Amino acid sequence: MDTEQLSKLIDRYLEASFTVNRRLSALTRDLLPDELTLDQSFALRYLRENGCTTSSELAEVFCVGKSSITAIVTRLSDKKLIERVPDEKDRRVTYLKATSEGERLTRQFDSRLEELLCQYLSHFTDDEAFGFIELYERLAAALVQARERSESEEG
Secondary structure, eight states, X not given: OOHHHHHHHHHHHXXXXXXXXXXXXXXXXXXXXXXXXXXXXXHHHHHHXXXXXXXXXXXXXXXXXXXXXXXXXXXXXXXXXXXXXXXXXOTTOEEEEEOHHHHHHHHHHHHHHHHHHHHHHTTSOHHHHHHHHHHHHHHHHHHHHHHHHHHHHHO
């Protein structure tokens, strides 16, 4: 692909990405239970899907600093949506785990989000929807691999 085509493609991507991210973020916030922010819901969902994890792992997964994750974790803990579980072998390590109420709220949110996304995915044929998701997953994988390569070169 020549430079001009690539530049136009990037412009189209940036414009579409901006619109999709802004609009979906606004729609998604409207679906959240009152007691959760979007970042808190993503962290809770990650804990529900992946089980016990550390704050450091959350910070890495969400590409934010440890202080940002600490603030999210503290608020979720204060709301009794997560619990801190000390490592049995190393008391310096603390794991985070979603409580049953935290899991319930994320399932409720996921159900609402699924209904919303179905409205938009219905504009595509099955083949288009699967093709889109496959390409989107490839982009996600490429981004993760690039980050891992960058980190291994630094370390």
